Amino acid sequence: MLRERVTEDVYVFISELYVEVAATVVITEKGAVVIDTAPFPQETRQIREFALRHCPQGVRYVINTHHHADHIYGSYLFPEAELIAHRQCRQILLKVGEESLAKAKAQTPALAPVQLRIPQLVFETEMLLRLGEKTIHLMHAPGHTPDGIMVHIREDKVLVASDVVTPIPLIVRGDIEELTKSLKLIKTLNLENIIQGHGGVLLRGEIEETVDSNVAYLRNIEKRVRTLVEKGQSKTALRRISVESCGKSRIPLGGLAQRLHQANLEYLYNKMMAEKADQNPK
Ligand SMILES: [Zn+2]
Known part of the structure; x- marks a missing residue:
């Protein structure tokens, strides 16, 4: 500790x-x-x-x-x-x-x-x-x-x-x-x-820089995943959205940041896909 x-x-x-x-x-x-x-x-x-x-x-x-x-x-x-x-x-x-x-x-x-x-x-x-x-x-x-x-x-x-x-x-x-x-x-x-x-x-x-960059990151991943969902792309396309391209580094937390980033993307993707399915019932 x-x-x-x-x-x-x-x-x-x-x-x-x-x-x-x-x-x-x-x-x-x-x-x-x-x-x-x-x-x-x-x-x-x-x-x-x-x-x-x-x-x-x-x-x-x-x-x-x-x-x-x-x-x-x-x-x-x-x-x-x-x-x-x-x-x-x-x-x-x-x-x-x-x-x-x-x-x-x-x-x-x-x-x-x-x-x-x-x-x-x-x-x-x-x-x-x-x-x-x-x-x-x-x-x-x-x-x-x-x-x-x-x-x-x-x-x-x-x-x-x-x-x-x-x-x-x-x-x-x-x-x-x-x-x-x-x-x-x-x-x-x-x-x-x-x-x-x-x-x-x-x-x-x-403080200010971190808070702003966290807000920007959230906005970025939301936008990137939404674009992908709207185009009907598969989940594997998430891998091409790097953590750096969303404004964050992969270095902190012993390199875990990249994995947490992918988990964020996947969570958003599943959520948006479920919402899309709700809007267009077959
Ligand atoms: Zn927690």
């Missing part, structure tokens, strides 16, 4: 085991707030030890930014903390959480100790958390998933954007329009740093 100090009281932990997923610890004099966890217990335990070392009052809140396993499977290691998420996150986990966890455990033995935790404290549009001297503003930011949230630590000018901001936007099973809206919401905030869901921290000078 790599640790980086973002501000005086905000630390980010980047997983070395799973696609550079980020977990954030906010230290206050009334206890710590942990925003997302690492998927593997051995890494989340390091986060817990660190938080307890720096905060004798313990961990007061854990926030799940959305229901995806890589962000939330460490929540059970903070049993004393209240668990916060969007209302839909709670709903999704109640519905499919146990089943997905059982499948994940069958595939990945290191997840054996994980227990599902269901968020108790939920909100719809936004929520304000005051702890010590910190004002922590949670806001609904769907697009990557319907239950996505971002967490703004106001005094520190840090935004934990989770998967709203990643080196390549992730929209499989998501929604381009909503993700674009959530990205634009970021531009209304006064920020020094963004903690991405994967791939580390953005500095002030990188």
